[in-house]
Each structure stands twice: as C-alpha cells, then as structure tokens.
Amino acid sequence: MxxxxxxxxxxxxxxxxxxxxxxxxxxxxxxxxxxxxxxxxxxxxxxxxxxxxxxxxxxxxxxxxxxxxxxxxxxxxxxxxxxxxxxxxxIPVTEKDVQIINESIQLLKQFKDFSLFKQMSGVIQRLEDSVISGKNQKSIIHLDKNENLKGLEFIDVLYEAILKKKVLNVSYKSFKAREINQMQIHPQLLKEFNNRWFVICWHKTRIYNLALDRIEEIADDLAETYIDKKVDGDTYFNEVIGATVSERNRPTNVIFFVEKNNAPYVKTKPFHHSQEVLEENENGTLFKIKVQLNFELERMILGFGDLITVMQPRKLRMRIEQTLKNAVKNYRD
Structure with missing residues (x-):
C-alpha cells in the first residue's frame, strides 16, 4: 500500500x-x-x-x-x-478544489470511449453532474489518442491477465510472417509508444514484445502456471527509445548534430533521459545519448530529415545514410 x-x-x-x-x-x-x-x-x-x-x-x-x-x-x-x-x-470543498476537479474531469472525459476506461464513464458523469461549475466546460488539455487502432479490444483481456497472473494462448502474425504463429505467453506489462500498444510477455525462454495490432485471437490457458518475471517498466525501458528492447544488445553512445534552428527543440524535448550536450557553436549543437540501437531510434532520427546528422556509431550512421539515399530514389523520375 x-x-x-x-x-x-x-x-x-x-x-x-x-x-x-x-x-x-x-x-x-x-x-x-x-x-x-x-x-x-x-x-x-x-x-x-x-x-x-x-x-x-x-x-x-x-x-x-x-x-x-x-x-x-x-x-x-x-x-x-x-x-x-x-x-x-x-471539510467543505473550496473554489480552488472545484476548479481542480473540473480540470481533471475534462481530462478524464478524453478517455471515456477508450476500452480500458469505459468502466469510468459513469464515474466521470457523476463527477460532472456533482460539480456545477463543470457544466458545459470545454477541455483545455487535448491528448493525442486514436481509439480506432486495431488491437485495442485486447487491452482489457491483457490487463486482467497481468493483474490476475493468467497465462494466455495468442494467435500472432507479425508483418513479416506468412502464417499465424500460436504462442503461449505470460503477459507482464502493457506499453504504449507513439499511439501504438504492446504487451511485454514471457514466452518459452525469453521476453517478447508483441504489438497488439498484430494479435488475431486471445484465449485463457488455465492449465499452465503463470511465470512472473517481475518486469518493472522504468527499469526494462531505461536504455531504449520506444518499445523494442534487446536482451543481447548493450546501450551505446549515439552522437548526433542538430542544426541551430532546431537544436532548441531537441534540448527542450530530449530524445532520451541520458541526453547531454557535448558542444555548441554558431551552426548547431552536438548531442549524445546512450541507448540501444533499435527501429524506434532510427525513425526518430529520420523524422528530422536533413536537420540532423548522426556522427557515431558508424553502423547507425551508415544505416541512416542508406535509408535517405533510398528515399531520394523514390522522388527521381
């Protein structure tokens, strides 16, 4: 407690x-x-x-x-x-308390149609009805969300399985697979990144990261004993950007240069908690982060286009360079 x-x-x-x-x-x-x-x-x-x-x-x-x-x-x-x-x-509720409740109600209302939070809709409505000054108040905070993502219908099942420590049989088809793969999983943690949901689970001998939008079916496996790997989200994702964690790869220093007009955006919204400034000049800023190399890191870097240059490691620099060269070919006649 x-x-x-x-x-x-x-x-x-x-x-x-x-x-x-x-x-x-x-x-x-x-x-x-x-x-x-x-x-x-x-x-x-x-x-x-x-x-x-x-x-x-x-x-x-x-x-x-x-x-x-x-x-x-x-x-x-x-x-x-x-x-x-x-x-x-x-103790009476003060005007400031009412204001805070109102703001919280408006924030919660953005989740009322989201599967995991549907059970809260009645609570939210009762709160709104009880706080007179909250009537017809528009939301001041808007969160980026997409309730129509494929796979969100599985969140409730996975959440309950993690909470009650239940083993599941999952029909899973990755984007690269030709056929559906049947997996017996021990779900440990739900993870959201960039409006996509994942379940971190134990399967056979190691931890897997399964995207919910690639799950076809889920069923309880009552015959198996649940294996709790005690996955702590803060620790598990500490060395990565995104949701892809490798048990084999160790974090490496990633050094990149951002031109001067966009460097403030990277300073105020760091790529990773390990980010630090190595050098600044009239052309821009040299940053360093220590993370595992993964797909999400590459996509973040590519999102800056020509405004960012990877300096180290050489392997990542070459991958980004090749991706950009391939992108240029798409625009040639």
Whole structure:
C-alpha cells in the first residue's frame, strides 16, 4: 500500500477516535487503533512509532491538508476535538478544489470511449453532474489518442491477465510472417509508444514484445502456471527509445548534430533521459545519448530529415545514410 494511502487511513482513524466522546484516547491508544486499522486493510502488521502519529496530528492541525483540525490535549495525555461537531469528513470543498476537479474531469472525459476506461464513464458523469461549475466546460488539455487502432479490444483481456497472473494462448502474425504463429505467453506489462500498444510477455525462454495490432485471437490457458518475471517498466525501458528492447544488445553512445534552428527543440524535448550536450557553436549543437540501437531510434532520427546528422556509431550512421539515399530514389523520375 502506498504511503499516501496509509496516511489517509491513519487520518480517518484518528478523526473517528477524536470524535468519540465516550472514550479517552492517549497517544499510545491512537497508535494501537491506527495499527489495527492498517492491519485490517493490508492484512499484515504495521509498526507505527510515536513520531508517526505525532506528525499525523500535527498535519491534521495545520493548513497543509486543509483540515485545520482543533485537536487539543487535556489532562496532559488525552486527545480530542475542542469542537464536538468537527470532523475532517465535513471539510467543505473550496473554489480552488472545484476548479481542480473540473480540470481533471475534462481530462478524464478524453478517455471515456477508450476500452480500458469505459468502466469510468459513469464515474466521470457523476463527477460532472456533482460539480456545477463543470457544466458545459470545454477541455483545455487535448491528448493525442486514436481509439480506432486495431488491437485495442485486447487491452482489457491483457490487463486482467497481468493483474490476475493468467497465462494466455495468442494467435500472432507479425508483418513479416506468412502464417499465424500460436504462442503461449505470460503477459507482464502493457506499453504504449507513439499511439501504438504492446504487451511485454514471457514466452518459452525469453521476453517478447508483441504489438497488439498484430494479435488475431486471445484465449485463457488455465492449465499452465503463470511465470512472473517481475518486469518493472522504468527499469526494462531505461536504455531504449520506444518499445523494442534487446536482451543481447548493450546501450551505446549515439552522437548526433542538430542544426541551430532546431537544436532548441531537441534540448527542450530530449530524445532520451541520458541526453547531454557535448558542444555548441554558431551552426548547431552536438548531442549524445546512450541507448540501444533499435527501429524506434532510427525513425526518430529520420523524422528530422536533413536537420540532423548522426556522427557515431558508424553502423547507425551508415544505416541512416542508406535509408535517405533510398528515399531520394523514390522522388527521381
């Protein structure tokens, strides 16, 4: 459970205790009650120090969370609210809160027709109906999305399989294959890149990256035991651009030059988190990133056309050069 959720459970538990005039609560009592509440939610013991509960009380008293709780200590050891009617559950929603909710509603509405988020449509509608100032408000943020992409109908099935650790039988046909390939997969992670979705899965002896738009059919395989490879997205994709990861290839230094008028775009929107500036002059900027060489990297570089020049490694430079030469041939009579 996240630390934020833990804290919220403690705040609600403390609030319930301080509103109870039939019992007196010491700091030790609050620790015990909060520990029991966390055990009920998590199913495991949680060690809470005096310092933790003291900080919770301090936060509830302050404006930090918007509670301003009138917590007092009497007889030098018991805690209660000085106002019998107070509860953190009764804190009114401010105008700023309403504005934030409105903005969030408009953002969520952009996903309401997307398969994975369809179950949220009713929640979004109830939120919009409850927030009067949100009526007829247009969305200020627009996200790039395409609900008509082939394969999106499989997201729900794959999401549930990952969540419930289920093995799947998949009919898969890559763009290069002549026939459909039957695969037994252990789905680990869903990945979106450039408006295309992929499932990262374990198949036989290694991890595969399957594009959802090339999946033909999916069925549960209840006879097989799920293999959890504990794939962490941040770690797994740390050394690549896009969704293609190779277990054999190591990251390499990619050095490229961008002409001066377009260098600011690359500075403000780096190709990769490892990007750094090596040199700048009146003609442009020399950048370096450390990534695996893959298809997505090449497509990103080619998207800049003649505004970018790959300096190293030589293998990548030659591939980009040959691709550009082939492109020129397409425009010759």
């Amino acid at each position: 996240s630390s934020n959720k833990n804290a919220l459970i403690r705040y609600k538990t403390i609030d319930s205790c301080l509103r109870n005039r039939a019992k007196e609560y010491t700091l030790e009592d609050l620790i015990d009650v909060c520990s029991d509440a966390l055990f009920e939610f998590e199913g495991k013991e949680s060690f809470l120090s005096k310092r933790t509960i003291q900080l919770d009380i301090q936060n509830m008293r302050s404006e930090k969370l918007g509670y301003n709780a009138p917590i007092e200590v009497y007889d030098r050891k018991f805690y209660r609210y000085s106002d019998d009617t107070f509860s953190i559950k009764n």
